[in-house]
Amino acid sequence: MSSPASSGDRDKVVSKLPGQLRQDLKIRAAQHGIEIQAAVEQGIRDWCALASATEPVDTAGADSFSTFLPPGQWETFRKVAADRSVSLIQGLAQSVRLWLDSNPAPDVERPSVTRRVIVCNQKGGVGKTAITAGVGEALAESPNALHAVRVSKALAKALRASDAAAGEDEPLEIESLPGLGMRVLLVDFDPQCHLTNQLGAAPLPMNGDSLTNHMAGDPKGDLRDLVVPIDEETFGNRLHLLPACNDAFLLDVRLSAVRAREAALERALAPLEADYDVIIVDCPPSLGLSMDAAAYYGRRRDGEKPGQSGALIVVQAEDSSADAYELLTTQIDDLRDDLQIDIDYLGIVVNLYDSRRGYIATSSLQGWVDIKNPRVVGLIGDLKEQKEAVRMKQPLLSYAPKSQQAIGMRALAREIS
Structure with a gap:
């Protein structure tokens, strides 16, 4: 679901996400120095652009998850998820997993001299x-x-x-x-x-x-x-x-x-x-x-x-x-x-x-x-x-x-x- 509450020009979206996936998203976004909402936005955009859904993600025990997305993106996502016969929770989990796979953890920057x-x-x-x-x-x-x-x-x-x-x-x-x-x-x-x-x-x-x-x-x-x-x-x-x-x-x-x-x-x-x-x-x-x-x-x-x-x-x-x-x-x-x-x-x-x-x-x-x-x-x-x-x-x-x-x-x- 989405609500009128917004962050800037974004709409607030409330769904569910498995706890481990949410934690991985939080850490990876911090590693790349970007906001979680930007990572989710990119993940959903890339997922919607795929020819078909990716491998299913285990969403058992998923908890409430909210973020802010550009106006209209959630509605587009809902339509794509319906066309692919996947739930919104599963589609969101696949989108987040896709972003994580596309943005691996950066290597630790090591000094050239100890x-x-x-x-x-x-x-x-x-x-x-x-x-x-x-x-x-x-x-x-x-x-x-x-x-x-x-x-x-x-x-x-x-x-x-x-x-x-x-x-x-x-x-x-x-x-x-x-x-x-x-x-x-x-x-x-x-x-x-x-x-x-x-x-x-x-x-x-x-x-x-x-x-x-x-x-x-x-x-x-x-x-x-x-x-x-x-x-x-x-x-x-x-x-x-x-x-x-x-x-x-x-x-x-x-x-x-x-x-x-x-x-x-x-x-x-x-x-x-x-x-x-x-x-x-x-x-x-x-x-x-x-x-x-x-x-x-x-x-x-x-x-x-x-x-x-x-x-x-x-x-x-x-x-x-x-x-x-x-x-x-x-x-x-x-x-x-x-x-x-x-x-x-x-x-x-x-x-x-x-x-x-x-x-x-x-x-x-x-x-x-x-x-x-x-x-x-x-x-x-x-x-x-x-x-x-x-x-x-x-x-x-x-x-x-x-x-x-x-x-x-x-x-x-x-x-x-």
Whole structure:
């Protein structure tokens, strides 16, 4: 049936469609960046132009489905369906299936050079590990499913100091988007093993092989053998972890005897790069030789566009983060000058934010926003879901995929991708 209710110059049409077909239509339309009504319109047009009906579709359990079509199209469709002796529900299902078959899911766009994201700040406790895991999870989510994402203009609104100072909790603008489908390696570069433990993996034994051994030029095997998958059911074997080992406490000492030590991390991870689109390194709270090696690994390579790889700096909205930020950026800038390399800043993430903490929090947030270069690319609230996920040793986006923190992580991943 159709009704006078319209969207622009279109007529509202109400029929039925099987649940799985409706879900496939919703996801595929989002993958191609078009409205569902445009997809249905094209499907009906193509179906009506066929010489005969296509293969029948199982419409058992079909539920109510409504859309908007150009004036007159539904009447034409009804006539064609009657001529072919098929029900309107069956004809609509065949039309949607025809559009899906004619518009397959697009391939995931993969970078020509493996992207390297260095998550850093020499101050501990700012949540570098949570951001490393959250961004990696968001990048690896299925491209054949829809996920709640906070849109950019909502982030901009959240960053307005006046709103933050007033403590207004305006509803976020949320959009359902396909996952990015990236192949992601998370590297736990911190001897404290926080990332390893939080994701439910086991730290590497001291008497075995480790990333430290490979960086120091004393490998005991293939680094690939140390990599473990993370929640294959949710991330489809796209998210992997290189666990940490406590021997990384000795890394700076061991690196002091290594030639071209700033390239030690790159030499160790280079054999793994062909397997991944993005490698994210969770750095220790340190300004030593290991941080030099991490920053060097994130440098812009020949043929790589600016902003594809580089440093993602995690801070909190309080004064000590500002002091640590100055020390970190000074170290990175000195490395740039000494080695004549380009190290891009991917942005600043203000983590564990809570405007209820008053003037210190809101004024500090304004200070980060005022920097401009690098700009604030993420604002993640101090909410319970992240803490619960850590306690459960599960990825946040598996444990609480609809939480505000998960929605913010997806927005952050898109801001830097």
